[in-house]
Amino acid sequence: MKTTLSLHGQNLSLLRFPKLPKETLQAWDAGDEYIIDHFQDAPLEKGKHILILNDQFGALSCWFSKDYQVSMQTDSHVSWQGSLKNLQRNECNQVQLLRSTDPLPEKVDLVLMKIPKNNRFLVWQLSQLRQHISPDVEVIAVNKANLIHTSTLKLFEKYLGETRTSLAKKKHRLVFSRADKTLTATSEPSISWDVPEHDLKLENLPNVYSGESLDLGARFFLEHLPSSDRGLDIIDLGCGNGVLSAKIARLNPNAHITSVDESFMAVESAKRNIARNLGEKKRFTFRANNCLDKFEPQSCDLVLCNPPFHQQNTVTDHIAWQMFTDSKRTLRKDGELWVIGNRHLGYVAKLGRLFGKNNVKVVASNSKFVIVRAKKAVISK
Ligand SMILES: C[S@@+](CC[C@H](N)C(=O)[O-])C[C@H]1O[C@@H](n2cnc3c(N)ncnc32)[C@H](O)[C@@H]1O
Numbered sequence: 001m002k003t004t005l006s007l008h009g010q011n012l013s014l015l016r017f018p019k020l021p022k023e024t025l026q027a028w029d030a031g032d033e034y035i036i037d038h039f040q041d042a043p044l045e046k047g048k049h050i051l052i053l054n055d056q057f058g059a060l061s062c063w064f065s066k067d068y069q070v071s072m073q074t075d076s077h078v079s080w081q082g083s084l085k086n087l088q089r090n091e092c093n094q095v096q097l098l099r100s101t102d103p104l105p106e107k108v109d110l111v112l113m114k115i116p117k118n119n120r121f122l123v124w125q126l127s128q129l130r131q132h133i134s135p136d137v138e139v140i141a142v143n144k145a146n147l148i149h150t151s152t153l154k155l156f157e158k159y160l161g162e163t164r165t166s167l168a169k170k171k172h173r174l175v176f177s178r179a180d181k182t183l184t185a186t187s188e189p190s191i192s193w194d195v196p197e198h199d200l201k202l203e204n205l206p207n208v209y210s211g212e213s214l215d216l217g218a219r220f221f222l223e224h225l226p227s228s229d230r231g232l233d234i235i236d237l238g239c240g241n242g243v244l245s246a247k248i249a250r251l252n253p254n255a256h257i258t259s260v261d262e263s264f265m266a267v268e269s270a271k272r273n274i275a276r277n278l279g280e281k282k283r284f285t286f287r288a289n290n291c292l293d294k295f296e297p298q299s300c301d302l303v304l305c306n307p308p309f310h311q312q313n314t315v316t317d318h319i320a321w322q323m324f325t326d327s328k329r330t331l332r333k334d335g336e337l338w339v340i341g342n343r344h345l346g347y348v349a350k351l352g353r354l355f356g357k358n359n360v361k362v363v364a365s366n367s368k369f370v371i372v373r374a375k376k377a378v379i380s381k
Helices: 030-041 059-065 075-088 118-132 150-159 216-220 243-251 266-280 318-330 345-354
Strands: 004-007 010-013 050-055 067-072 096-097 110-114 138-144 164-165 172-177 189-193 199-206 233-237 256-261 284-288 300-305 331-342 360-364 369-375
Touching: 004 030, 004 164, 010 059, 010 075, 030 059, 030 110, 030 138, 030 318, 050 059, 059 067, 059 075, 059 110, 059 189, 067 075, 067 345, 075 096, 118 150, 138 369, 150 164, 150 172, 164 243, 199 243, 199 266, 216 331, 216 369, 233 243, 233 318, 243 256, 243 266, 256 266, 266 284, 318 331, 318 345, 331 345
Parallel strands: 050 067, 050 110, 067 096, 110 138, 233 256, 233 300, 256 284, 300 331
Antiparallel strands: 004 010, 138 172, 164 172, 189 199, 331 369, 360 369
């Protein structure tokens, strides 16, 4: 696996975040290289302000910070941390890092975009750009050619402006567009829907997981969550819109709930949904974080987790595994991790390896999902 990006006389040492002992994936892709190559043919005057959207681990930010003023906006805490570490590793010039919930910066001369997986987020970013940048600012977006569909280009045409594409190179394609101020289509800043059987109304910012309807796993999990009058410390790990946080808070009226997600929009949605559905703030904490990095060991009694199995376009179970090991470390003795997953993901066996077979029980299952409870029986690492 390569960790040095060497192009046009510039070398960058780039690692993914978090750093895994047996990492097999690179911290940049051929799409990043295509954008960099493009500037050899069509250079931009040095010192101009480039806005980079959705840089995954900071390859573009590092590269362009050498000659340009760079702002990078992301919805991902993991990308933020990865970019920051790579910028430091390469002693790059300062880059302004922005969350997806921050306003776009002023006076941008060029926009570079890694096209996000989620179309609702793409539409939101395109309509933000159209309202924010002037028509003479070029937007250059990139993705794998097989992920740029006619429908993707239609979204660019509808929400940003006239759009054309490049030839494919190393299976990637560039998309060129500019803001057309005569267009009127806008994207809703959030959408809301009800879960009447649990008396919940949920607001979802554009990049929230399952933002258009309740996740089927979450729906099943909601029916089986534990309740207690004790003053437990509970963590909703990978909280998304906070649906599990809201329900567990109602079932455990004296508990303190910490809602954690790596998506800034998820954390903001969870915060709004707790305020809206529970009308209280005191017993809640919201944190954008990578799993439970830097959480105090033995500091909580219950972790709820509906883990992801994708990181951007990459299918992976390393995040679920990190969530499980972090949970074990963060639980007090006799504390419990409750996990929901598709049956085929084999969580019973995985949790058995971590917590000991006898400490893992199936709470409920149906044809698709299984809910597993793992108890921390002994104090260990
Ligand atoms: C399957 S969704 C579950 C969302 C919500 N809890 C539900 O049940 O509908 C998994 C969540 O994990 C979050 N996530 C992904 N990687 C993460 C990480 N490294 N640290 C924390 N959260 C992460 C995703 O943003 C997503 O919101």
